[in-house]
Amino acid sequence: MTRLGERIRSMDEGIGRVNQIIPEMPATETRLCRLLLIVGDRLQRDLEAIVTPYRINHSEFTTLMILYSRPDGSSTPGELCELATQGATNMTRIANALLKRGLITRQSGATDRRQVIIRITAAGRRFAQKVLPPMFPRIAEAFSGFNVGERSELRRLLGKLAANLDDLDSGVTP
Amino acid sequence: MTRLGERIRSMDEGIGRVNQIIPEMPATETRLCRLLLIVGDRLQRDLEAIVTPYRINHSEFTTLMILYSRPDGSSTPGELCELATQGATNMTRIANALLKRGLITRQSGATDRRQVIIRITAAGRRFAQKVLPPMFPRIAEAFSGFNVGERSELRRLLGKLAANLDDLDSGVTP
DNA sequence: TTATGTTGTTTCACTGGTGAATCATGAGCC
DNA sequence: GGCTCATGATTCACCAGTGAAACAACATAA
Numbered sequence: 349m350t351r352l353g354e355r356i357r358s359m360d361e362g363i364g365r366v367n368q369i370i371p372e373m374p375a376t377e378t379r380l381c382r383l384l385l386i387v388g389d390r391l392q393r394d395l396e397a398i399v400t401p402y403r404i405n406h407s408e409f410t411t412l413m414i415l416y417s418r419p420d421g422s423s424t425p426g427e428l429c430e431l432a433t434q435g436a437t438n439m440t441r442i443a444n445a446l447l448k449r450g451l452i453t454r455q456s457g458a459t460d461r462r463q464v465i466i467r468i469t470a471a472g473r474r475f476a477q478k479v480l481p482p483m484f485p486r487i488a489e490a491f492s493g494f495n496v497g498e499r500s501e502l503r504r505l506l507g508k509l510a511a512n513l514d515d516l517d518s519g520v521t522p
Numbered sequence: 523m524t525r526l527g528e529r530i531r532s533m534d535e536g537i538g539r540v541n542q543i544i545p546e547m548p549a550t551e552t553r554l555c556r557l558l559l560i561v562g563d564r565l566q567r568d569l570e571a572i573v574t575p576y577r578i579n580h581s582e583f584t585t586l587m588i589l590y591s592r593p594d595g596s597s598t599p600g601e602l603c604e605l606a607t608q609g610a611t612n613m614t615r616i617a618n619a620l621l622k623r624g625l626i627t628r629q630s631g632a633t634d635r636r637q638v639i640i641r642i643t644a645a646g647r648r649f650a651q652k653v654l655p656p657m658f659p660r661i662a663e664a665f666s667g668f669n670v671g672e673r674s675e676l677r678r679l680l681g682k683l684a685a686n687l688d689d690l691d692s693g694v695t696p
Numbered sequence: 697t698t699a700t701g702t703t704g705t706t707t708c709a710c711t712g713g714t715g716a717a718t719c720a721t722g723a724g725c726c
Numbered sequence: 727g728g729c730t731c732a733t734g735a736t737t738c739a740c741c742a743g744t745g746a747a748a749c750a751a752c753a754t755a756a
Contacts (some may be wrong), residue, residue, distance in 0.1 A: 350604040351692065352684040358605060362591030370654060373664040378675055381565060381661055383680050388562025389607055390687055391555060404711075417536030426734060430524040431532060433563055438713050441738055462721045462734045480544060487555055488548040490686050494679075499550055502679045504558050504670060510526040512664050513564055517525075579742075600704055612743050614706055636704045636751045 352390055356383060384509075391490065402475075407434055409479065411442050412451055415468040415474040422467040424457070466484050471520055530557060530646055558683075564621040565664065572657050576649075581608060583653065585616050586625055589642040596641040598631070656687055 359382050367375040396406045404412075415421055423431075425439045427435050434442065443466055446452040451472035457463030468476075491499065533556050570580040575630040578586075588605050589595055597605075599613045608616065615661035617640055620626045631637030642650075665673065 351688045353688055355607070356681065356684060362588060365593065365653075366587075368590045371652065372656065372658065377661045377665045379664060379665060380673065380677060381569070384558075384562050385566055385679065387687070388558050388566075388603065389681050390684070392559055392562075393688065394556070394691070407712080412539075412668070414536060417540045419539065424734080425736095431529060433529070435559070435687060435714055436735065437715080437737085441712080446555050446731080458665055460722070464735065475659070477544065480540075484546065484548055487551045487689060489690055491551045491554060492686060493682065498679060498682075499554065500646075501675060502683075502741095503554060503557065504675045505668075505679070506554075506561050507530065508667065509664060509676075510530060510557075510561050510564070510661075512666060513568065514525045514527055515560070516660060516663055520561075558699090581742080609744055610705065611707085611745080615742080617702080631704095634752070638705065656724080 352386060355386060358384065358385070365465060378486070394486060394490075395483060398486060399479055402479050402480070407432065407438065408445055408454075409443050412446060412468065412472060413480075415452065415466065416473060422465055424463045424465060426463070428466065446472070468472075526560065529560060533557070533560065545580075568664075569657060570658060570661060573653055576653050578653070581606065582616050582619055585640065586620060586646060586650060589626065589655075590638065590647060596639055598637045598639060600637070602640065620646070645688070671691065 354436065360379055361384070362464070363373075363379050367373050371404055373424045399406065399409050410432050411434070414428060415423060425436060425443060428434070428442075429436050429439045432439070432442075442451065443454060443464075447454055449471075450470060453469055455465050455467070481508050489495055523657050526552050536554055537547075537549055537553050537556070566580065573580065573583050584606050585602055585608070588602060589597060599610060599617060602608070602616075603610050603613045606613070606616075617626065617628060617638075621628055621643075625643060627641045627643055629641070631639050668676070
């Protein structure tokens with residue numbers, strides 16, 4: 349796999365050349381976008397590589413972790429879609445996969461019978477506690493050399509970007 | 523679509539609860555990871571939504587832009603794989619799609635006949651110049667409110683993270 | 697030069713994710 | 727009650743991406 353450093357440098361140069369053809373391009377912002385996407389993509393692949401030996405993929409793992417992190421260990425497909433950024437269609441597939449492995453249960457909702465209640469099982473909790481720890485070293489080392497100020501600054505800047513994207517989507521000028 | 527703010531808050535709380543069960547979890551770093559992935563995911567979807575009306579998807583668009591940004595407008599599948607972070611298999615499909623639309627040409631390599639030379643056409647350049655400008659407002663507005671120092675600091679921190687990931691993959695302790 | 701291994705690309709079979717349509721239930725209204 | 731519309735979940739058909747194998751061309755070494 350290519351090193352990110354080279355890819356980022358190549359991307360920076362490419363944007364520079366395009367900017368000479370199209371001067372109205374916001375070059376700095378475009379570089380930041382691409383940088384964020386490149387780093388995020390790599391981070392996701394790295395983390396996914398840690399969980400695949402357990403025969404589970406990233407979206408299934410994320411969904412299970414959301415359930416695991418809930419006080420009552422349960423949710424509905426619709427809610428999980430929003431929390432895991434997945435479409436309803438795919439959440440049905442994810443739930444089928446987790447159900448097949450006995451990591452969750454499915455039951456129809458009591459108050460609203462259209463809803464389905466998904467609940468993590470004891471086996472699901474054990475699985476979560478088994479798969480999480482192998483991820484810790486890599487997550488920690490990804491931010492090695494980041495002091496407290498840098499961590500909180502990165503958090504703040506990404507939060508600010510998220511707020512901007514929220515404003516854009518919910519239409520400041522609808 | 524849910525707002526990112528709520529999703530991030532929910533994620534923060536969930537990690538806090540898991541951290542109570544598993545105290546050895548690096549909570550701050552895990553939050554940063556998830557935050558980066560959530561924001562990156564949204565940014566990618568937003569940008570993809572801008573290009574889909576032109577009947578092209580994100581990876582095809584990225585590949586075309588890499589070609590557009592090269593001084594000679596050409597490359598090989600293998601090189602494009604690295605620059606666009608795609609597998610060779612998918613690059614074949616991407617090239618087929620771009621070829622079908624007349625945006626690139628394919629010819630076998632002169633020096634090494636195993637290689638294939640992919641070159642952007644005049645139509646491909648026109649297409650690039652047509653599709654890029656609609657992305658500029660959103661890219662610029664994503665970073666509205668970021669002053670010069672914040673932009674360069676975000677760039678520096680993401681670059682540092684990238685360097686750490688490079689070290690991890692190329693095995694500092696192999 | 698022919699045997700051996702490596703590299704660049706493509707093909708094939710499969711997994712993962714999505715939009716549109718479907719179905720059942722709930723909610724408001726007359 | 728019956729009518730209409732909205733909502734939650736699932737099914738179906740399709741698009742996007744991947745690993746393993748195939749294949750052709752290069753490299754090298756006896």
